[in-house]
Amino acid sequence: MPLIQLQDVSKLYGFGDATTLALDEVNLTIDKGEFVAVMGPSGCGKSTLLNLIGLLDKPSHGQYRLNDKLVSRLNSNQAAKIRRDKIGFIFQFFNLLPKLSALENVALPLTYKGVTQTKRLKIASEMLDRVGVQDREYYLPGQLSGGQLQCVAIARALVNNPQIIIADEPTGNLDSGSSRLVMELLSEIHKMGNTIIFVTHNPELTRFATRVVYMHDGSIVHDESSTVGRVANRARKVLYTLPATKEEDDLAGVSLLMKALPIKSSISDRLSPKYLTKNNIKRRSKRKALGKQAK
Amino acid sequence: MIGVKLISSFRAGMQVVKSAKLRSLSLMLGIIIGVASVITVIAISTGIKAQISSQIRSYGPDIITIRPTSVGLGSGLVRGSDLANFSISNPMILKDIKTVSQATGVAEVAPLTLVSGPVKSSSGVYKPGFVVGTSSSLPNLINQSLAFGNFFTSSPANNGNVAVLGQTAAQDLFNENVPLGSSFTFHGQNFVVAGIFNSFNATPLSREANFNNAIFIPNSTAESLTNDTAPTYEIFARAKQVNQTSIVAKNIAAALDTEHGGVSNLSVSTGNQNIAQNNNILNLLTGLIAGVAAVSLLVAGIGIMNVMLVSVSERVREIGIRKAVGATNQQIRSQFMAEAAFISLIGGILGLALAFIIDMAIRASTYLTPIITWQSVVLATGVSLIIGIVFGTIPATRAASKDPIEALRTE
Ligand SMILES: Nc1ncnc2c1ncn2[C@@H]1O[C@H](COP(=O)(O)OP(=O)(O)OP(=O)(O)O)[C@@H](O)[C@H]1O
Numbered sequence: 001m002p003l004i005q006l007q008d009v010s011k012l013y014g015f016g017d018a019t020t021l022a023l024d025e026v027n028l029t030i031d032k033g034e035f036v037a038v039m040g041p042s043g044c045g046k047s048t049l050l051n052l053i054g055l056l057d058k059p060s061h062g063q064y065r066l067n068d069k070l071v072s073r074l075n076s077n078q079a080a081k082i083r084r085d086k087i088g089f090i091f092q093f094f095n096l097l098p099k100l101s102a103l104e105n106v107a108l109p110l111t112y113k114g115v116t117q118t119k120r121l122k123i124a125s126e127m128l129d130r131v132g133v134q135d136r137e138y139y140l141p142g143q144l145s146g147g148q149l150q151c152v153a154i155a156r157a158l159v160n161n162p163q164i165i166i167a168d169e170p171t172g173n174l175d176s177g178s179s180r181l182v183m184e185l186l187s188e189i190h191k192m193g194n195t196i197i198f199v200t201h202n203p204e205l206t207r208f209a210t211r212v213v214y215m216h217d218g219s220i221v222h223d224e225s226s227t228v229g230r231v232a233n234r235a236r237k238v239l240y241t242l243p244a245t246k247e248e249d250d251l252a253g254v255s256l257l258m259k260a261l262p263i264k265s266s267i268s269d270r271l272s273p274k275y276l277t278k279n280n281i282k283r284r285s286k287r288k289a290l291g292k293q294a295k
Numbered sequence: 296m297i298g299v300k301l302i303s304s305f306r307a308g309m310q311v312v313k314s315a316k317l318r319s320l321s322l323m324l325g326i327i328i329g330v331a332s333v334i335t336v337i338a339i340s341t342g343i344k345a346q347i348s349s350q351i352r353s354y355g356p357d358i359i360t361i362r363p364t365s366v367g368l369g370s371g372l373v374r375g376s377d378l379a380n381f382s383i384s385n386p387m388i389l390k391d392i393k394t395v396s397q398a399t400g401v402a403e404v405a406p407l408t409l410v411s412g413p414v415k416s417s418s419g420v421y422k423p424g425f426v427v428g429t430s431s432s433l434p435n436l437i438n439q440s441l442a443f444g445n446f447f448t449s450s451p452a453n454n455g456n457v458a459v460l461g462q463t464a465a466q467d468l469f470n471e472n473v474p475l476g477s478s479f480t481f482h483g484q485n486f487v488v489a490g491i492f493n494s495f496n497a498t499p500l501s502r503e504a505n506f507n508n509a510i511f512i513p514n515s516t517a518e519s520l521t522n523d524t525a526p527t528y529e530i531f532a533r534a535k536q537v538n539q540t541s542i543v544a545k546n547i548a549a550a551l552d553t554e555h556g557g558v559s560n561l562s563v564s565t566g567n568q569n570i571a572q573n574n575n576i577l578n579l580l581t582g583l584i585a586g587v588a589a590v591s592l593l594v595a596g597i598g599i600m601n602v603m604l605v606s607v608s609e610r611v612r613e614i615g616i617r618k619a620v621g622a623t624n625q626q627i628r629s630q631f632m633a634e635a636a637f638i639s640l641i642g643g644i645l646g647l648a649l650a651f652i653i654d655m656a657i658r659a660s661t662y663l664t665p666i667i668t669w670q671s672v673v674l675a676t677g678v679s680l681i682i683g684i685v686f687g688t689i690p691a692t693r694a695a696s697k698d699p700i701e702a703l704r705t706e
């Protein structure tokens with residue numbers, strides 16, 4: 001039984017002419033214990049996908065099953081309870097409450113479960129120990145380094161013993177040393193049996209993943225399983241083209257970033273006849289349908 | 296479980312207070328002032344009611360008082376007040392006293408007749424003093440005992456140029472506590488002190504002046520000194536049978552009306568009526584001031600609502616984080632409600648403390664003895680809690696309805 005099952009899931013933002021198709025009939029199945037990296041250029045829908053999986057948001061169309069239970073139409077309270085019990089979030093900007101100590105921040109999710117204060121702080125302290133920042137228990141977020149902040153955030157994500165950890169660019173604000181620390185921590189958590197889904201722009205970090213999903217323009221364009229310890233195949237292509245800043249490129253105005261992201265390959269993918277017939281036709285018909293709706 | 300919630304709400308409230316110290320203090324000010332004024336007004340009014348009814352009780356509920364309807368209110372609130380503050384537009388005369396004493400069922404009568412003129416003793420003119428003509432029944436009627444000597448009796452032998460003094464008058468006229476047998480001059484005649492009253496109770500808001508300054512002489516003497524022109528501003532009477540008091544009061548009123556040719560410009564009331572009347576006036580006043588205070592509490596409530604709204608908009612990201620880690624809308628709402636209630640409750644408690652300070656100040660500087668009852672303490676606490684909850688509802692609901700993703704995106 002798969003843990004996460006997305007079936008033709010779409011997400012639309014805005015109305016009428018300003019409508020954005022952030023997710024376009026995505027199908028994705030994730031089993032328990034997978035460590036999934038999500039890659040893709042900015043704006044391709046990675047965060048949208050993670051928010052949907054984390055039940056912070058609802059799909060516009062399609063079905064989402066979590067543990068074989070349909071969760072795509074839950075009300076906000078039901079969703080909150082599933083987030084509380086099954087999902088832990090790690091954010092790029094840490095999202096700790098600045099007026100609470102590290103310990104209180106970690107204990108926060110337990111508050112909403114009705115755990116008593118003493119028990120909360122005890123569990124939170126154990127969690128901080130697990131992520132290696134127990135000596136910073138009484139520090140406020142403002143007094144911690146980025147790496148330490150993310151460790152505290154990871155402790156908070158773990159405190160409710162969730163099945164799924166969702167991390168949207170957890171290393172996006174960290175230097176390479178702290179990034180490694182955070183990813184190693186996530187690896188350990190993964191080894192304990194948790195399912196982890198994370199977004200990254202850094203191909204190197206696919207080394208930690210068991211599977212890499214590439215997105216473009218709201219769709220999953222490539223999905224490969226990868227060996228832990230090795231950079232994923234598709235990501236490696238990006239990695240090795242990365243330092244190639246040629247003078248011609250600068251002159252032609254091609255940004256390094258554009259080259260760095262797996263756009264080129266995905267474009268070639270999409271130009272393949274199979275992709276065109278299957279995906280683009282669907283898209284066109286949907287645009288038409290949307291147009292009609294708008295009228 | 297509830298305890299845990301309360302404690303965590305309390306801590307959350309502390310955070311708000313800490314984070315917006317000045318702002319919450321300024322909005323607490325509304326609650327503080329509102330609560331303090333409501334409590335003070337109620338305390339003063341309770342105190343006055345207690346004082347008046349104890350005074351009337353000491354006169355006895357079976358005492359009938361007859362007064363002109365238009366006696367100006369003496370300023371009993373001010374220390375050292377005397378009859379100079381009175382304005383009697385329609386004083387009673389000797390005939391009225393007779394009519395009252397001859398009315399059916401009346402047992403005894405004592406008038407209070409004001410005789411103006413300087414009182415001179417060996418130590419000079421006694422200015423704050425005033426001379427009251429009355430009958431031998433007075434001590435019995437107003438339940439006032441003598442400390443020394445005897446009151447004059449109704450027998451003519453004991454009746455003439457004798458006087459009974461209030462304690463202050465005795466002290467001030469002769470510089471001694473027991474000046475029995477001493478004499479003073481009034482209207483060119485010599486008066487001998489026959490007795491000295493025990494101290495009279497303070498009489499706030501009542502029409503009596505401070506009788507401790509008074510010099511009582513027989514009414515017949517008073518009338519003869521002034522050729523029957525001295526104004527009588529109050530007559531006390533008692534019915535032969537206590538249970539007949541209200542009927543006798545009606546008899547007196549009827550007799551006076553007949554005497555005055557059908558014009559009723561005198562009020563006849565019994566002790567019980569007085570209590571009721573005074574309470575009515577006080578309740579009205581209390582209601583009025585309490586109403587004003589309630590408006591100030593309302594304004595304070597709106598202030599709390601505004602600050603909470605600002606606080607919610609400043610803390611959108613926090614709301615997003617809390618929701619992401621599993622807070623339900625209801626839990627977010629409770630948190631903000633608890634914060635509002637907490638701020639308001641603290642304001643209420645501070646207001647209560649202020650009321651106690653004001654109470655002490657009033658006791659120290661006036662004759663009033665405000666009484667803060669436990670009911671008004673409960674009322675203040677309850678009202679401030681309710682204000683917090685009522686005016687916290689809109690901000691809390693707004694906080695609860697934030698979309699988690701948008702909330703997380705805001706800076
Ligand atoms: N609330 C919103 N209203 C309108 N459009 C939105 C909203 N949120 C996201 N979008 C659009 O949906 C698309 C996908 O956004 P998303 O945040 O998922 O991208 P992303 O892959 O996470 O990008 P990045 O790598 O920069 O974080 C973008 O085109 C974005 O403009």
Ligand SMILES: [Mg+2]
Nearest residue numbers: 046047048168
């Ligand atoms: Mg994103």
